[in-house]
Amino acid sequence: MSVALKAPARAQEFHFDASDHEAIGAFVYAEAGILMPAGKMQLVYGRLAPRVRACGLTRFADYIALIERDPAERTRAIDALTTNHTSFFRESHHFDHFLENAWPALDQRLAARGKVRIWSAACSSGEEPYSLLMAMFGKDRGNGQRLSRTDLRILATDLSTDILAAAKAGRYSPETVSGIPQSLRATWVQRTAEGAEVHPLVRDRVAFRKLNLLEDWPMRGTFDAIFCRNVMIYFDDPTKERLQARLADCLAPGGFLYIGHSERLSASVAPRFTCVGRTTFQKVSA
Ligand SMILES: C[S@@+](CC[C@H](N)C(=O)[O-])C[C@H]1O[C@@H](n2cnc3c(N)ncnc32)[C@H](O)[C@@H]1O
Structure with a gap:
């Protein structure tokens, strides 16, 4: 019609x-x-x-x-x-799932001097990767200091140049940071004259890069988890399917994919994953 x-x-x-x-x-x-x-x-x-x-x-x-x-x-x-709407701990069940199911083994790997790589694809103004790091660091500053000496990195990418500059700065209004659980906020958010700033130990773990999800990706190696949330809703079915297949390709076997609450896996990609929670998928081992 x-x-x-x-x-x-x-x-x-x-x-x-x-x-x-x-x-x-x-x-x-x-x-x-x-x-x-x-x-x-x-x-x-x-x-x-x-x-x-x-x-x-x-x-x-x-x-x-x-x-x-x-x-x-x-x-x-x-x-x-572009629509950049986001918030700290948005769809918080993903962070709970990650902490309970992915993090224990990844933390052990870091303790054994291994590396952990996570991708926040379409990260907007940074709340998503910063939330994840605060969740991993926990409320103990010492634990964050320990983890900051390990090979833990989050790649956070977006198409929008302006929004990436805001993400890198890590400065937010008091209202925006009120979405962070109080115990984490007390440790990882510092008051400033203008508002609030994410602690440098958290900011330093994230590499913000401009990247169009439709174009070639320069990354080599696989990720242990990928957060690609609330961007596919703007795409048509062939674009979603192509993107999801590429996300599956660059996820390590057993790695987790988190997608937005109104997003679904395409029929051709779904068999590569086990659904392990609400909009939460684990890549099946080859
Ligand atoms: C609604 S925000 C989602 C932010 C965060 N992932 C969340 O769930 O809260 C969508 C983001 O996707 C980005 N975006 C849109 N099209 C893109 C593309 N082709 N490649 C990379 N990022 C894109 C926008 O710039 C925007 O920051």
Whole structure:
């Protein structure tokens, strides 16, 4: 069934019609795999209007022409169009599962001078990898100090340049850090004049990198756990399937994959995993 595109109801500062929306939709799909169907017209307008204004333009058509020829503005457009909603300990059952089922063996491996690698894929502003580290470190500062001398690393990647800069800084509002359990917050979050900052021992374990999940991945070696949550919801089925197969490829046998609450494994990928909890999967050994 085809759905007629309606212009947003509110008076608009810039001319924006259905063909502009289609052009933006094609652009963000090609760049990031993100679907922007007709129903997202208002959202696209709201997110890109500040960019149209900042570029001194009056029509979306001119902005579309600009992003076609200007790579820096393309990056800004993608930054503006991505949804970065996240929070500390979001879907906390994943952190509970990890602590109970993955962490004991990984902790032992670290104690025996082995290495542990975890990937937070589409990490947004950093709350996800920082939550995981705080969970592993626990409320004892000494335990965090011990672990900071081991070969424990979290790779945290996202497509959005702006959001990665915020993630690296590790500075959050008091409201944002209120989502961290009090005992962990007391140890791993420091008050600052502007708000709160994640402790350097936690920040130092994370390598934040820009990475488009649709493109080639430079990583070598496998991960012991992958958190890839609340990004696949923006992709179509073939993109999800391809991504999930690649995630399975770079997960160690027995490693855990955590996906978002409304996400599912594709039929072709599901046999490579055992479902071990809510949106929690363990890669079957070869
Ligand atoms: C809603 S946030 C999810 C953050 C976190 N994983 C969570 O569950 O709270 C989705 C993130 O996916 C990123 N993203 C969207 N498309 C991407 C792509 N093609 N490659 C990498 N990251 C992408 C966005 O920039 C955004 O930060």
